[in-house]
Amino acid sequence: MKDYLVLGGSAAGLAAAEAIRRKSKDAKIAIVSDEPGRPYNRPLLSFALGGTTPADQLFARPGQYYTSWGFDCLSGKRAEGLDPQKSHVVLDNGQKVDYDVLLVATGSSPAPLDIPGMNLEGVFYFHTKKDMNDVNACLKDTTQAVVIGGGLVGIRVADALQKRGVQVTVLIASPFPLSQIADEASAVMVADVLRARGVHLVTRASPVEIQGKNGSVAGMVLENGETIPCQLVVVGKGVVPNTRFLEGSGIQIRRGIRTSSQLRTNLPGVFAAGDVVETLDLAKGYPDLHALWPAAVEQGRIAGCNMSGETIAYHGTISCNAIRIGEFHMVSGGISNPPEGNGYQSIVCHSPKRRIYKKIVTKGDRIVGMIFVNDIASAGVIIRLIKQKRRLSSVDADLLAPRFNVGQISLVL
Amino acid sequence: MRIFSLRGSMLGRSVLYYKGGTMKTVIVHPEKCIGCKHCMIACSIEHSQTKDLFSAISERPLPQPRIFVDIAHNLASFPNRCRHCSPAPCLEACPSGAIHRDEEVESILIDGSRCINCAMCAMACPFGVIRYWPDWRLPSCNEVALKCDNCVERLKAGSLPACVEACKTGALVYGEVNDIIRERHLVAIRQERIPDEVQLWRSVNAALA
Numbered sequence: 001m002k003d004y005l006v007l008g009g010s011a012a013g014l015a016a017a018e019a020i021r022r023k024s025k026d027a028k029i030a031i032v033s034d035e036p037g038r039p040y041n042r043p044l045l046s047f048a049l050g051g052t053t054p055a056d057q058l059f060a061r062p063g064q065y066y067t068s069w070g071f072d073c074l075s076g077k078r079a080e081g082l083d084p085q086k087s088h089v090v091l092d093n094g095q096k097v098d099y100d101v102l103l104v105a106t107g108s109s110p111a112p113l114d115i116p117g118m119n120l121e122g123v124f125y126f127h128t129k130k131d132m133n134d135v136n137a138c139l140k141d142t143t144q145a146v147v148i149g150g151g152l153v154g155i156r157v158a159d160a161l162q163k164r165g166v167q168v169t170v171l172i173a174s175p176f177p178l179s180q181i182a183d184e185a186s187a188v189m190v191a192d193v194l195r196a197r198g199v200h201l202v203t204r205a206s207p208v209e210i211q212g213k214n215g216s217v218a219g220m221v222l223e224n225g226e227t228i229p230c231q232l233v234v235v236g237k238g239v240v241p242n243t244r245f246l247e248g249s250g251i252q253i254r255r256g257i258r259t260s261s262q263l264r265t266n267l268p269g270v271f272a273a274g275d276v277v278e279t280l281d282l283a284k285g286y287p288d289l290h291a292l293w294p295a296a297v298e299q300g301r302i303a304g305c306n307m308s309g310e311t312i313a314y315h316g317t318i319s320c321n322a323i324r325i326g327e328f329h330m331v332s333g334g335i336s337n338p339p340e341g342n343g344y345q346s347i348v349c350h351s352p353k354r355r356i357y358k359k360i361v362t363k364g365d366r367i368v369g370m371i372f373v374n375d376i377a378s379a380g381v382i383i384r385l386i387k388q389k390r391r392l393s394s395v396d397a398d399l400l401a402p403r404f405n406v407g408q409i410s411l412v413l
Numbered sequence: 414m415r416i417f418s419l420r421g422s423m424l425g426r427s428v429l430y431y432k433g434g435t436m437k438t439v440i441v442h443p444e445k446c447i448g449c450k451h452c453m454i455a456c457s458i459e460h461s462q463t464k465d466l467f468s469a470i471s472e473r474p475l476p477q478p479r480i481f482v483d484i485a486h487n488l489a490s491f492p493n494r495c496r497h498c499s500p501a502p503c504l505e506a507c508p509s510g511a512i513h514r515d516e517e518v519e520s521i522l523i524d525g526s527r528c529i530n531c532a533m534c535a536m537a538c539p540f541g542v543i544r545y546w547p548d549w550r551l552p553s554c555n556e557v558a559l560k561c562d563n564c565v566e567r568l569k570a571g572s573l574p575a576c577v578e579a580c581k582t583g584a585l586v587y588g589e590v591n592d593i594i595r596e597r598h599l600v601a602i603r604q605e606r607i608p609d610e611v612q613l614w615r616s617v618n619a620a621l622a
């Protein structure tokens with residue numbers, strides 16, 4: 001009987017552990033997770049903060065989850081090192097846990113921000129349930145908040161705080177919000193919607209210092225000398241894979257852990273899945289990081305199968321995201337804002353009156369990216385075309401027509 | 414029996430989403446569709462508050478169809494509707510657990526009261542059949558994700574889905590997948606390509622079975 005060890009009890013780790021259990025009723029499966037408590041759904045955190053999701057709907061699994069699946073849960077413990085020669089993982093309390101087959105699913109952490117004042121009361125990242133609860137608790141003394149970062153998490157948190165009656169200012173380093181997933185035209189629409197809802201946006205802004213008063217946040221100082229008074233600061237500058245504890249183990253890491261198509265690492269018996277790995281990006285054509293919940297689940301499930309002796313290949317994914325602010329919807333996928341030249345072409349349909357913007361990015365005879373704003377019904381069809389790398393006989397503006405439907409691409413699907 | 418599995422001519426066909434065992438489903442024969450849109454009207458009425466055409470048109474929110482008759486690549490009309498995929502990409506993508514499978518009638522359903530209107534399902538749906546609209550069944554009438562529910566209430570009460578009942582040309586039929594495939598006059602069932610992820614998840618499920 002093999003000893004299975006899973007590091008990280010979130011999307012990827014749990015999907016893998018469940019797959020292993022379904023293959024083997026009596027395998028010994030241990031899960032190390034430094035987040036104590038019942039597993040929850042990370043993408044719902046900002047919705048819970050905004051009050052859209054009731055607290056009890058945050059959970060991804062039923063109560064008594066670990067015992068009902070027969071998992072041995074080392075909750076509240078951190079993995080601090082991996083010794084592939086001795087096949088064990090060292091925990092923060094010094095305990096050594098042996099494995100025959102190991103999954104690294106330690107996900108990602110917020111990219112750190114290093115400015116004076118980060119240790120003040122009222123400064124938070126927004127990545128865990130604890131962060132959400134901390135921000136929530138801080139709201140009773142907050143009338144003004146500053147969100148650092150205009151990415152998906154920053155914008156969603158800003159929208160949630162605004163819904164809770166807080167005056168929010170978002171500091172965005174680039175000229176537009178959502179610069180990772182939007183292009184200029186769609187980003188302008190996002191910015192307009194946010195401003196109309198009362199969120200204050202400062203673009204090309206870089207924070208230099210958080211000012212404190214009696215140990216708590218009192219204001220945010222910008223590079224231009226301006227100070228924005230606030231009682232709460234939320235930092236959302238993107239994420240970095242949690243690979244630090246693997247240093248010295250010999251595991252291959254580029255930006256994330258490198259994996260084969262079966263999600264094996266270069267170390268024998270060691271697999272990896274979720275935010276911590278690089279997997280093939282089907283639009284870009286090379287391995288990249290993808291911080292996506294459904295992709296983490298899919299990878300976890302496949303890694304779990306392969307840890308149990310199957311040989312299922314993971315084909316890769318594309319970065320794709322949906323965001324909704326009030327009446328505003330946007331779906332973006334693949335290379336949505338390509339660099340000038342390099343053979344990329346964009347087909348755009350913009351109807352400012354109807355507040356609809358649709359763009360498809362092509363390279364050669366393939367669609368590699370898309371942005372749909374406020375008419376998103378067929379977004380999934382286009383994303384499927386990108387993922388399936390379908391060659392299109394004629395890529396034309398029909399794909400952007402309001403009446404476009406899956407029947408029109410049947411010929412090429 | 415001849416089943417084309419061409420990459421070429423593939424249109425709305427629920428047959429392929431059949432995963433084994435016996436299963437009843439709505440099967441679409443686009444070649445028989447004349448584009449009259451009776452199914453769209455019947456669907457809207459079925460999902461309205463009054464279930465009556467004349468009063469439904471003055472309801473707020475305006476009742477919406479969950480089946481869409483549009484023009485396909487060959488300029489023929491094409492009824493597009495949820496395939497109730499198995500496994501279902503929208504179900505996998507939904508972060509809030511609003512989408513679930515009703516095993517009894519093999520249907521993928523959305524629980525509007527759990528929906529946070531995040532649009533993840535539209536991003537995931539390979540057929541483009543999920544829309545967002547205020548739902549009168551919710552206390553605050555929020556805008557949520559809407560899609561075909563296979564008329565589960567009707568099915569459980571022993572009647573046909575509203576769109577099937579309304580379709581007079583035989584473009585939409587409800588029946589046992591096996592029986593229908595066996596029928597002689599339906600020999601030339603063209604197949605639709607299964608979305609890659611559905612195929613992958615099936616091989617995962619097969620490995621875990």
Ligand SMILES: Cc1cc2nc3c(=O)[nH]c(=O)nc-3n(C[C@H](O)[C@H](O)[C@H](O)COP(=O)(O)OP(=O)(O)OC[C@H]3O[C@@H](n4cnc5c(N)ncnc54)[C@H](O)[C@@H]3O)c2cc1C
Binds near residue numbers: 275
């Ligand atoms: C606010 C927010 C909103 C998001 N919204 C979306 C969205 O709308 N759509 C979407 O697709 N994705 C979204 N994401 C991204 C999504 O949550 C991640 O892609 C997903 O959680 C990745 O799952 P994972 O299992 O790989 O890792 P994680 O969920 O990061 O889990 C890793 C777990 O491992 C633990 N861990 C880390 N290091 C160690 C260690 N050394 N020892 C023990 N345990 C360790 C961590 O504490 C954590 O519990 C969002 C993320 C955030 C933060």
Ligand code: SF4
Binds near residue numbers: 523557
């Ligand atoms: S819009 Fe609603 S049903 Fe669709 S994925 Fe989001 S929560 Fe689920």
